[in-house]
Amino acid sequence: MAKEEPIMDGPKRMQNELKLMMEYKDLSQLKFVEAEKDNIYKWTALLMPKDPPYDKGAFNLEIDFPKDYPFMPPVLHLNTKIYHPNVNERGQLCLPILELEHWKPTTRIDNVLQCFVATINDPQPENAYIEEIAGQFVNDYQKFFKTAESWVARYSAHRPSDQELAAIARRKKRAAMK
Template sequence: FIDLARAYCSSKITGTSGQSVIGTHTSHSFGHSQSPRQERRLREVKDNPPYDKGAFRIEINFPAEYPFKPPKITFKTKIYHPNIDEKGQVCLPVISAENWKPATKTDQVIQSLIALVNDPQPEHPLRADLAEEYSKDRKKFCKNAEEFTKKYGEKRPVD
């Protein structure tokens, strides 16, 4: 989940790698001896409207060629955001094919995702209508995003 009020995320990790993933209380490395599907919670404390009324499930898929190819992030919970489309695909520069570097750590990707969600980049939209609304009428965008989050967001995890 990504609870953007506190930027609390629990992501479904698919695939295997030697990449370190920050868990709820400890760091954990995935190796080939482990199950390819793992659940992990990541936590950053913040209160950021308009997404503080719900949590968002994300999936991070590590391809077989990882770390030489970037992971793919998909929002499984609908979100009202100019950089995330209706299918949950994310426009995140750090994981684009052009910008990806094998040394990039999973926590850097997640921090970039949290930063993008909290600070949309309307100049690189996947949803032009929301980018225009965000640019021209921020108050309306925030109201619509908050209502959308209340309607479609998942219940926020409790500590």
């Protein structure tokens, strides 16, 4: 029975963390953090970076939690194409906090997402998934910047205005009340 406890603790912790995330103001660049209907193990969010070259776009984020969370780290995945040294072609982010040897069960998802947002806004070429982009970031920043900016224009999701965000939030609130 003791082996089942981590699995039993996971959903309760995830529900608490999700509730905190919905109230959390320090992650203002992540909008609509929510669990999929009937699946607490899969969350989605809309990343709206504040720093150039990514500040003109929005990026769809998936967060997949393993069944034995918090003893294993979640997996973050950008479903929107991005030109970034720390994100591979499948949208996976190279983030040391999520590596098994660095993961601690006491790490909360808001800490993970703070690291994620910081890395998107300030690429870390020393933790690159794509060495070619990291080299360009270090050696020819102007070319990196222009390429990243063009990818944002071409591939990013619609970036909602403040008015659109407010309208979406009202619709979600009304739907939750039904």
